[in-house]
Amino acid sequence: MKSFKFILAVLLFSSLSWSANAIQDEKKWAEIYEIIDNIKEPVFQDKTFNIVDFGAKADGSTLNTEAIQTAIDKCSKAGGGTVLVPAGTYLTGAIHLKNDVNLHIAENAVLKFSTNPNDYLPLVQTRWEGNDVFNYSPLIYANGQNNFAVTGKGTIDGQGSSENWWPWKGASQYGWKEGMPSQLDEGVGRPALDKWEREEAPLFERQAGEGFYLRPQFVSFINCTSVKIEDIKIINSPFWVVHPILSKDVIFRGVHIESLGPNSDGFDPESCKNVLVENCIFDTGDDCIAIKSGRNSDGRKPNVPTENMLIRNCKMIEGHGGVVIGSEISAGARNIFAENCVMSSPDLDRAIRLKTNNHRGGVTDGLYVRNIEVGQVKDAVIRINCSYDPKEGQGNYPPMVRNVYISNITADMTGKTPAKYGLRLEGIKGENAVENIYISDCTFNGVEKVSQIEDVKNLHLENVIINGKKVEAN
The missing domain is CATH 2.160.20.10 (Single-stranded right-handed beta-helix, Pectin lyase-like)
Known part of the structure; x- marks a missing residue:
């Protein structure tokens, strides 16, 4: 009887925890809508x-x-x-x-x-x-x-x-x-x-x-x-396509980018505040959207994160990633939101990606993603990598990625070239680099491997179905 009560209590606590997170999630979405409306x-x-x-x-x-x-x-x-x-x-x-x-x-x-x-x-x-x-x-x-x-x-x-x-x-x-x-x-x-x-x-x-x-x-x-x-x-951009730096109240709307050259990131807001991206098409030689805040000491010294950004109703075709944070993210990012986007190409590597290392450092706190339709990617649907660009060696500025809420992503590569992974989440051994990751109501079909998850603290998976099977957090 005691064991039954204990299990019931755990289930109840888990249910209440998810309910509380859902309420918090909706509150955050309401806040970003208000911020964007006031740009x-x-x-x-x-x-x-x-x-x-x-x-x-x-x-x-x-x-x-x-x-x-x-x-x-x-x-x-x-x-x-x-x-x-x-x-x-x-x-x-x-x-x-x-x-x-x-x-x-x-x-x-x-x-x-x-x-x-x-x-x-x-x-x-x-x-x-x-x-x-x-x-x-x-x-x-x-x-x-x-x-x-x-x-x-x-x-x-x-x-x-x-x-x-x-x-x-x-x-x-x-x-x-x-x-x-x-x-x-x-x-x-x-x-x-x-x-x-x-x-x-x-x-x-x-x-x-x-x-x-x-x-x-x-x-x-x-x-x-x-x-x-x-x-x-x-x-046909020489380099990054659109790159706001240290700027506020930026609207990027209805733009169509076609640039498949080296480092042709589509939109790279760097240390910016209050940014709206909507109804855009990205067909790029690098990340479609890459959120930045400076590299190493050039980011840490001014310490200006990119914050309060909403991405919605966009289409991502070719690129290294659909919505990306990093890798030059040394001042961090917070309150980043993406919803209602379509991402698909045999030459799109990832849908959602966070990349950094312990040279870049920085704290990414608050990424909210929902309602994303993925047709085809090559590497992973969701990717967190805290050891990006290992040739830089070991640094002294451990990064942190925390409070990530992802829901309702569908990806179906059945009959197409499969992605290598559904979830690919890598922290840093011995560090709390990645914590409080909430992924819910996602269905991925046609991936080679369900997941690669290492050094992630407080990973919560709810109704995540990959290749027809429910995936549980370890």
């Missing part, structure tokens, strides 16, 4: 500045940088409005957005960006894979600006290819050949960034640009507020 969306005066009136030519070969920048500058100085890129193909170098300007790419307009690195000088302040640096200007850039947007049904083309920008990666599949320079060369590129970060060099000493082979981001802005990117199509 300050940019608004603009009813004034139009047509770039053709400033001398721009739609012949695809005339460099229109000066004409476009003049239109932007005059629009901002006049109190703001719309800078119109009308139908046609316009070649340009770096464009710097200003306060109160809506850069509108009209339907049947193509803003095509030069492949000459000199057209992205002077160097500007940015981050490159989480490290602070002065580098080539992103193709579209802003620093310290407020209330601006890039909108319209047109296309912006970065012209990244195996002949332009991409060989700097140093990988043969992207056009690099033996003897060509790359970001991997000693003393430049990635090694230079690592050295500057390790020695905590002042920002003004971190001058990259010519000879460093660090590809520019396509759209990037730093220290900005009230920003919207809406409806445009973005193709």
Whole structure:
């Protein structure tokens, strides 16, 4: 009788615990909806500045940088409005957005960006894979600006290819050949960034640009507020596609990204607050969405996490991961939400992914994911990896991933190439790196292995069915 009462008590406690977690979960969703509803969306005066009136030519070969920048500058100085890129193909170098300007790419307009690195000088302040640096200007850039947007049904083309920008990666599949320079060369590129970060060099000493082979981001802005990117199509990025840094109130809506080059992450908010991503399509050469907050000391010193982010109603096609946190996550992330997305491709590696290591560190606290339809992935449906990029060796900043709530993910690879795993969750031996993971009401079919779970504390599985069998937490 005592054993029966004990079992009953355990079952009751478990039921109450899940009920309490469900209530907490719904409370958190209500909170993020309220935060997102209060994002300050940019608004603009009813004034139009047509770039053709400033001398721009739609012949695809005339460099229109000066004409476009003049239109932007005059629009901002006049109190703001719309800078119109009308139908046609316009070649340009770096464009710097200003306060109160809506850069509108009209339907049947193509803003095509030069492949000459000199057209992205002077160097500007940015981050490159989480490290602070002065580098080539992103193709579209802003620093310290407020209330601006890039909108319209047109296309912006970065012209990244195996002949332009991409060989700097140093990988043969992207056009690099033996003897060509790359970001991997000693003393430049990635090694230079690592050295500057390790020695905590002042920002003004971190001058990259010519000879460093660090590809520019396509759209990037730093220290900005009230920003919207809406409806445009973005193709062929040299590097990360859209990269907000240290910015607040960011809306990314209805954007279609097609960029299959090296490190072509679709949307990488870094140390940002109050971010909405909705109704977007991602077909990328790297992570579709990757949430960042700085790499190593360049993230830890300012200690600005990415927080209050909602992703909804998006489609993820090709990429390393659908919704990803990391790997440059040294200042952490919190209150990250994703719902009602479709993810599927034989070239999509994972659906939900968290990646870090004990060099990067950082605390990810509060990831909420629900209602995700997965057609096909290669590696795992849900992946947590706290030993990402092991070639960095052992560090002294153990990461932490905690309070992860995932529900109602369906994945069916029956008759397709199966994923290697349903669940692949790896903490760090001897550390409480991964704890309080709640996965419920998920069904995965057509995976090779049910799970790989190591060094996870407080893992709760409720109604998780993989290959037709209920999976229990160990």
